[in-house]
Amino acid sequence: GVNLNLPVVQAKDDKKYLEKNFKLQSTKYGCPFVTHLNNITELDMNTVIFGHHMNNGTVFGTLDAYKSIDGFKKAPVITFNTLSEDYQWKIIAAFITNAYEEDDNGYVFKYYFTTLSTPERYASYLSELSQRSLYDTGVDVLPTDKLLTLSTCCNDFDDARLVVVARLVRPGESLEVDTSRAVKNESPRFPQAYYDEEGKENPFKNAYKWQIS
Numbered sequence: 262g263v264n265l266n267l268p269v270v271q272a273k274d275d276k277k278y279l280e281k282n283f284k285l286q287s288t289k290y291g292c293p294f295v296t297h298l299n300n301i302t303e304l305d306m307n308t309v310i311f312g313h314h315m316n317n318g319t320v321f322g323t324l325d326a327y328k329s330i331d332g333f334k335k336a337p338v339i340t341f342n343t344l345s346e347d348y349q350w351k352i353i354a355a356f357i358t359n360a361y362e363e364d365d366n367g368y369v370f371k372y373y374f375t376t377l378s379t380p381e382r383y384a385s386y387l388s389e390l391s392q393r394s395l396y397d398t399g400v401d402v403l404p405t406d407k408l409l410t411l412s413t414c415c416n417d418f419d420d421a422r423l424v425v426v427a428r429l430v431r432p433g434e435s436l437e438v439d440t441s442r443a444v445k446n447e448s449p450r451f452p453q454a455y456y457d458e459e460g461k462e463n464p465f466k467n468a469y470k471w472q473i474s
Contacts (some may be wrong), residue, residue: 263326269310269341271295279313289313290320298375301343304429306383307408310341314413314423319340319432321413327355327425329373329474337398337438339427345383348408350427353402354394358452360420365452368470371451372410372424374391378474390426393450399442402428403434418458 268283270292293312299305312321313356326332338349358372360367364467370389377383387402406428430436448464456463 262321263332265321265323267293267312267320269275269295270295271297271299271301273297274466275311275462278314281314283343290315293321295412296373296375300375304348304369304407307373307374307375307410308341309375309410309412312414314415321411323425324355324413324425325415326381326410327352328357328423330440330445333396333443334440337400337440338430338436339409339411339425351400351430351434352398352427353400353408353428354390354398354424356390356393356395356424356426356449357415357417357455358422358424359454360422364418364454366466368452369471370452370471372426373412374473378385385471394446395449396444396446397442397444399439399444400428403431406431418454419450419454421454 268377270283271294272278272279275294275297278294280289280291281286282288282290282292283295291313293310295301297309299308326335333352337352339352341350358370362369377386383404392435396401411425413423415421450468452464453463
């Protein structure tokens, strides 16, 4: 639905495929990669894939579609397969965040973890996702669900990141998503740099700063 169909790699060094394709040929497009911290055989709580946001709309530039509910409705399910298993994932959130502390009053929302220590930490993370997401997709999430996180750059402010999060389709669960349940978040939480770019006050300046542990 968003014209994204690429091989995904994993290496011991996350920088290996930043400027190399699947065949290890040099290219500015790189190749989407799973962080080296992930166990791709036995899926972790959160599998994280990074990819370049190209100005011509290729690679993870296609994720811009998820900035709107209409884009979500075109492709509410992600297919991400490994060598050992085929998986499908229902999107639960899309948000814009920062990569560096100076862009959000000394804080970075670390969505790129692979696991959390307790179910309570997981629940608190889901609450943070809900606060930041550009819209509520209407897809439910259980404490036992595993997540898939797609991360790329975007142009909303310098060094901004666009992140799309999905949860694994459960055994026996239908692939259907009732996209009519999606509702816009009228006041999503953005980093300080976003409000500076827009010339607006940051209503979340003193909000709780979630940490992995």
